[in-house]
Amino acid sequence: MGVYSSSIIPPKGNSSMTLISSHNDDTTVSFPDIGFDFYYNGVNCRTTIKTNGNSWVGFTGGTEQLKINRRDAGADNIYYVQETVNDKPTFRIRWEGHGVYSTWGTLNLVWELILFNDSAMVLVIEQIPNTGTNSFVNPTLGTTTLTLENNKSYAFIPGQEQGKAYTVKEGSYIQANIKYLMVDGNDIKHWDTASLSYVKVSELLQNFH
Template identity: 90%
Template sequence: MGVYSSTIIAPKGSSGMTLISSHNDDTTVSFSDIGFDFYYNGVNCRTTVKTNGNSWVGFTGATEQLKINRRDAGADNIYYCQETVNGKSTFRIRWEGHGVYNAWGTLDLVWELILFNDSAMVLVIEQIPNTGTNSFVNPTSGTTTLTLENNKSYAFIPSQEQGKAYTVQEGSYIQPNIKYLMVDGNDIKHWDALSSSYVKVSELPLTADKFQSYSDDNYHKERTGLISTSPILKIWSPLTEMPAPVVTQTIKPKPVIVSMKEDILFTEAYIIDIINAVISLDNTGSGIIVFIVSTDSGTSWKAWNGSSWILVDIENMHDVKIKGMSTADLQGITEAQWTSLGLLDKKIRFAWYMEVSSSTDILKLKELRINYNVI
């Protein structure tokens, strides 16, 4: 992320920009590709940004998410361009028109909107009559009323990833040319795209020359290639002051097979056989849990495939994942099918494969209960 600046910036004007619409009354205009990924409320808006002759912008499509004196207005001209600022891609929209319908040629509503590739924005007001609605649909915070004035600029800076919880204040936004290197023990490393890992490029001490020669434009949260348990992310910027960066690592556990250490015994004379199995679990998200069973104290393992019991290799995690029984399958096994497993020794044990794909997944096995048929 860049940094907020209290400096008011001036509009750049239409020179060098592409005219996409003129004499626009109520027409919605689409920008086919702004040139980089731009996230708003978790949605990639690279190909969905739109504006309209009634002076609004939609980031996710034809939805009025930013209103600048929105009313039955008219756009004499709408321009756009892709620009590079401090080595970073930006996209600029310029809207020239009038705040009252059919006042063509009277340019009393003129603004520019700059989109940055880290989801920040700057709205530059050249002229505004303030006869319509000024508002912004702020993700996670709701619709915010804006106070907009002539010859002012306003920074929209997200406080959460992927364009959420924006702070809106008078001023501007600077996205400096930031460089990154990783210090791994005594080694200086950068990210190697070919091997998808950190590789050594030099040794300490770290100097400005080494930053210029080896640094990355983006930091990578992966730890591949790092040996130290406490690697240090080093950052270079031409700014004399910048906020302390925050790097958040999200860790999810690897898939695991959990096996019961002891058998469940049902050797009592009054127990005839197994009626069914009942599972109680918490599974929120995209977690996976499948089950296998053993009747010989874990020497061999089996799963019901819908027509028969098949062998499963518990040492092969993929085999367990593919052949294991889902919760519904396990609970659906009938008394006759349990009997066909071969329960003469009246003992059984279970194992289960567990996997989550997201840090927000919740997967907890709370209870596995066996119901018996008795005399």
């Protein structure tokens, strides 16, 4: 697992991403195999993730499980990319559009969703008019209403195995690729997320007989 961070992360933009849909009014589109197993509510969603021009994401298919200013909107462009972060695979979706379906070319609803291979997610809001529904169908907890703002990011961290009982809060998520303690010679070190390096915490006690 990783750790929550209160740091807001910015969107990465659409450079080097694959365009999967454009001028999307009400169409639901499927993403290809994301490259790793991703669980939501006990279901492996590796090949079932969908999005729509009305600004929602379905993890297990065409059900609207994550709504981001959900209304009769329009997506000018929807992109995806597989990326590696901290030596771990991630899948990033970028949705660029507008809150009112007829205003093509006026981008006032822009967001990115990053999926991690431990079922955590980070939603990055670039712009949001907040004229629609913001909510998340949170497995075992029911539907969670979301408060989303421009230039903010939100961590979705599962409290149970296989993508259940998510905690959602402003900030981001760092997936650790190492254990929290390690031995280096006679030093015991831990991973410090602030400096992204190992820091000595104590020394090994020698056994005297």
